[in-house]
Amino acid sequence: MIETLDDLDVEGTTVGVRVDVNSPIDDDGTLADDARLRAHVDTLSELLDRGGRVAVLAHQGRPGGDDFVSLESHADRLSELLDRPVGYVDATFTAAAREAVSGLANGDCVVLENTRFYSEEYMEFDPERAARTHLVEGLESVLDAYVNDAFAAAHRSQPSLVGLPTVLPSYAGRVMESELDVLGSIEETGEPRVYVLGGAKVPDSIDVAWSVLEKGLADHVLTAGVVGNVFLIADGVDLGDASSDFIYDQGYWDEIDRAADLLDAYGDRIAIPRDVAVDRGDDRHELGINALPPGDEEAAMDIGESTLDYYRRILADAETVILNGPAGVFEDERFETGTRQLYSAATDIPTSIVGGGDTASALRRLGIDGFSHVSTGGGAALRMLTAESLPAVTALENAPQQPAADD
Numbered sequence: 001m002i003e004t005l006d007d008l009d010v011e012g013t014t015v016g017v018r019v020d021v022n023s024p025i026d027d028d029g030t031l032a033d034d035a036r037l038r039a040h041v042d043t044l045s046e047l048l049d050r051g052g053r054v055a056v057l058a059h060q061g062r063p064g065g066d067d068f069v070s071l072e073s074h075a076d077r078l079s080e081l082l083d084r085p086v087g088y089v090d091a092t093f094t095a096a097a098r099e100a101v102s103g104l105a106n107g108d109c110v111v112l113e114n115t116r117f118y119s120e121e122y123m124e125f126d127p128e129r130a131a132r133t134h135l136v137e138g139l140e141s142v143l144d145a146y147v148n149d150a151f152a153a154a155h156r157s158q159p160s161l162v163g164l165p166t167v168l169p170s171y172a173g174r175v176m177e178s179e180l181d182v183l184g185s186i187e188e189t190g191e192p193r194v195y196v197l198g199g200a201k202v203p204d205s206i207d208v209a210w211s212v213l214e215k216g217l218a219d220h221v222l223t224a225g226v227v228g229n230v231f232l233i234a235d236g237v238d239l240g241d242a243s244s245d246f247i248y249d250q251g252y253w254d255e256i257d258r259a260a261d262l263l264d265a266y267g268d269r270i271a272i273p274r275d276v277a278v279d280r281g282d283d284r285h286e287l288g289i290n291a292l293p294p295g296d297e298e299a300a301m302d303i304g305e306s307t308l309d310y311y312r313r314i315l316a317d318a319e320t321v322i323l324n325g326p327a328g329v330f331e332d333e334r335f336e337t338g339t340r341q342l343y344s345a346a347t348d349i350p351t352s353i354v355g356g357g358d359t360a361s362a363l364r365r366l367g368i369d370g371f372s373h374v375s376t377g378g379g380a381a382l383r384m385l386t387a388e389s390l391p392a393v394t395a396l397e398n399a400p401q402q403p404a405a406d407d
């Protein structure tokens with residue numbers, strides 16, 4: 001049983017709040033998109049309004065990446081979003097960090113430095129071992145409680161996600177709570193249930209497809225994007241050199257065999273594209289499967305109108321739709337049609353659940369809204385949609401309880 005903010009006696013309590021604000025970063029190293037910060041405003045405001053003393057913990061990027069930067073600009077933006085001063089300290093668990101946390105008064109907030117600046121935070125541990133890392137041992141003495149609101153990172157077994165809840169009374173924040181409510185009860189959503197798998201993370205999508213078909217969760221799986229292209233090749237379609245080379249270069253060639261196995265096992269429930277859109281003479285050009293392969297340089301960048309008609313007919317009967325991954329290269333406006341039309345059709349379905357970082361950014365860019373739930377997580381949401389447990393959620397379930405006031 002996971003406790004929530006409703007169970008936390010907040011006033012005067014120093015709370016370490018793990019959020020996921022891992023965001024696109026501009027060339028000057030500052031925050032380029034505040035969507036993930038906005039998601040946590042309710043949790044942070046509630047804790048501060050209720051008299052909590054809040055130390056924010058988060059990662060940004062991965063070591064070696066251009067987006068592996070300090071959280072200083074995140075703190076500045078958070079201050080604007082929360083409409084109150086938010087401190088920042090360029091340390092996570094050292095004496096300077098502990099001093100900043102110990103100095104908080106009721107209603108104060110400080111952002112600690114990018115947790116991944118410390119090597120242990122980019123490793124995966126079991127919770128007991130994670131509890132003995134420098135980050136956890138450093139912060140444990142200055143925190144009274146831990147709140148995890150970082151659903152998008154909940155599939156990582158890292159110290160700030162599984163170590164802190166092993167040693168502190170722990171609670172789910174409002175983002176975590178709502179994600180678990182929606183994504184944890186997939187089996188209870190209405191049927192027919194349709195999964196739409198697009199985008200470019202082919203191995204993950206094939207894992208999801210296997211799992212939901214095997215468990216009987218999916219009445220139909222509709223494929224699009226690079227995932228759809230892999231299924232077309234698996235079905236014996238010659239997609240041409242450009243798309244084949246792309247799939248090979250991504251290291252996804254073996255996925256074609258897995259897709260073929262899936263078609264053998266569950267072909268009656270898997271829909272594959274009936275046409276594709278290619279870049280011909282700088283224009284979008286749609287080709288039916290019978291007109292393939294395209295020219296040598298012409299990659300399949302989107303699904304075409306005939307596929308959209310076919311998929312819309314399947315969606316028309318659906319009670320629940322779960323979507324991950326754009327249907328095409330939506331960043332190029334010639335190839336945004338598939339994503340725009342498919343996702344728009346999904347908003348008419350009684351329960352519509354969307355997950356994925358690029359998917360969320362496609363929806364913002366195309367101005368499509370009206371879904372029942374847009375998950376803040378990509379990998380984490382996918383893992384939950386196959387009804388698997390997430391390490392950070394398990395750690396919350398096993399966390400020690402807050403001592404009663406008269407203990």
Ligand SMILES: Nc1ncnc2c1ncn2[C@@H]1O[C@H](COP(=O)(O)OP(=O)(O)O)[C@@H](O)[C@H]1O
Nearest residue numbers: 199200201225226300301328329356357358359
């Ligand atoms: N046919 C295609 N060919 C190449 N890339 C594609 C195609 N369709 C979609 N994509 C790309 O897939 C990317 C997003 O996929 P992915 O990372 O799996 O989504 P998410 O982050 O939502 O899980 C986008 O950058 C998009 O351009």
Ligand SMILES: O=C(OP(=O)(O)O)[C@H](O)COP(=O)(O)O
Nearest residue numbers: 020022152153357377378379380
């Ligand atoms: O952005 C994230 O995940 P996502 O790309 O699956 O949405 C999380 O912040 C996890 O980051 P990570 O994949 O570097 O551990």
